[in-house]
Structures are given as structure tokens and as C-alpha cells.
Amino acid sequence: MVLNSIEKLLEKYENGETSLKEEEQLKNYFSQETVAPHLEMYKPMFTYFSVSKQEQFTKPLPLNFDSYRGKKVFIYKWIAVAAVVVLILGVYFKEPAVSSYEEYAYGTYNNPEDALNEVTKQLVMISNHFNKGISTVNYLEEVNKGTETLGYLNEIESATSIIFKK
Template identity: 65%
Template sequence: MVLNSIEKLLEKYENGETSLKEEQVLKNYFSGDNVAPHLEHYKPMFMYFLGNQQEQFTKTLPLKTKKRFNYRWLSVAAVAVIMLGVYFNQPDDLGTIEDPELAFNEVSKQLAMISNHFNKGTATVGYLDEVNKGASTLNYLNEIENSTSIIFKKDQ
């Protein structure tokens, strides 16, 4: 009768359904000398649990927490400083030009300068055309591989 209850407890234990009292019953049973022969392989596990229960941690743990800087408030402060700077540094005179021809010439100079800087930026990424050529060559290789795989599959 005791053996049946131990086997039922072991089944519950393996399914993770035992209570602490039931686990203690199992530990007590396997720490004794009269363990059934077909349950001997459980004995080292429960003996380990009994020994492990006696271990105690003796080192001291530092309980001081490090102060962490809250970066969210830093971003809020940065936005506030920028907004105040924009508000107080608004120029009164924006430099409007009365002569339309002079205004056109100024706008043309500024657009030419912007175009010049954009052209310098696009010149540095010219190597991407070479990458595209290499990728198209790889596509040809994929087509060759597909056709050879079709040929070899038909032979097999």
C-alpha cells in the first residue's frame, strides 16, 4: 500500500503537481534504507535535494542600488532649451529684397550652391552602379544553376 502511494506521488512529482508536504514524504522515503529496487534510481536525486536543503549562502550582498540617470528628463530639458532659443532669437528683419531681378539672382546663386553640394554627394555613391552590374551577373549565374538542376533532375 505504501509502495502504491509512493509511485503515485512520483508520478505527480514528475508532472509537477505535488505539494511541499508530498515532496517531503518522497524525500523521507528515499532517504530511508527500505527503498523498492525498481525505484532505486530516484534515490540519488532525492538525497541531493536533502543535502542541498541544508546549504546556506554565507556571502554578504550589497544592497545599495546604483543611481541611474533618467535620460527622459534630459531630452525634455533639451527640447525646452531649443524652444527658448528659437523664441528669443527670432530676427526682426528677415532681409526682404525689393528689386525682383536682384532677388532672382540671389535665389539662383543659392540654388546653384545647393546643386553643387548635391552633385558632390552623388559622385561619392557612383560605385553603386558597379554593385548593380555585379548583382545582375549573379542573376545570370542563378539562371544557369536553375537550368542545370532541371537537366540533372530529368536524368535521375
């Protein structure tokens, strides 16, 4: 008789329909050493609930926020000092300026024909890579043909739905 009531309580527990008193009955039953063999799988769950209920948090909580704020302000002051030092070192060790802007204004080629040859060589290389990419995408045309044939299947389905009056 007790086993039937425990099974009914377990069914209610799994559906989320038990009261706290009924859950306490389940915990008491599964805390025993002898449990029905087919209900052994529930025993670890209910023993875990009993053990975890007794756990307590013992670590002290720092509730003094003033000391925390003081540390925060202290850290920000040192970050500001470090930023100023970095700026000063950056200005002090600054590399000398380029003597003339015109030297770098047109690139590294002095002869315009050399620059044109280099640009055409680079454009040919880009074109070759682009053509390789396009050749791998050509398979999409076959996919498009396949999807067109699937469109015919939709027409067949609509015709059969008219015939069978779905």
C-alpha cells in the first residue's frame, strides 16, 4: 500500500503537481536504506536535495563600500599617471619627420611606365584569381536547372489536388 502511494506521489512530482508536504514524504521515503528496486534511480536525487538543503555559505561578504571606492580611485590615478608617461615618451622618442612629402607622394616608382607595368601585372593576377572563383560558381547554374524542374512538381501537385479535391 505504501509503495502504491509513493508511486502516485512520484507521478505527481514528475508532473509538478505535488505539495511541499507530499515532497517531504518522498524525501523521507528515499532517505531510508531500503527502497523498492525499481525506484532506486530516484534515491540519489532526493538525497541530493536533503544534503543541499543543509549547505550554508560561510565566506565573509565585504560590506564596506567606502574602502572599495578608495581602491578604485587609487587605481584610476595610477592609470592616469601611466597614460601621461606613455605620451611623454612618445613625444620624446618621436621619429624624425620625412624630409619631403613629395618623395612619397607618387609611390616608389620614379618612372611612370614602370608603375603602369606593375599595375597591369597586379590586375592580371587579380583577374586570374577572380576567374578561378567564377569557375567554381558555375555549378550553381545546374542547381538552378534542378529547382526549375521542382517547379513542375508543384504544378503536378496542384493538378492532383484539383482531381482529388483536397
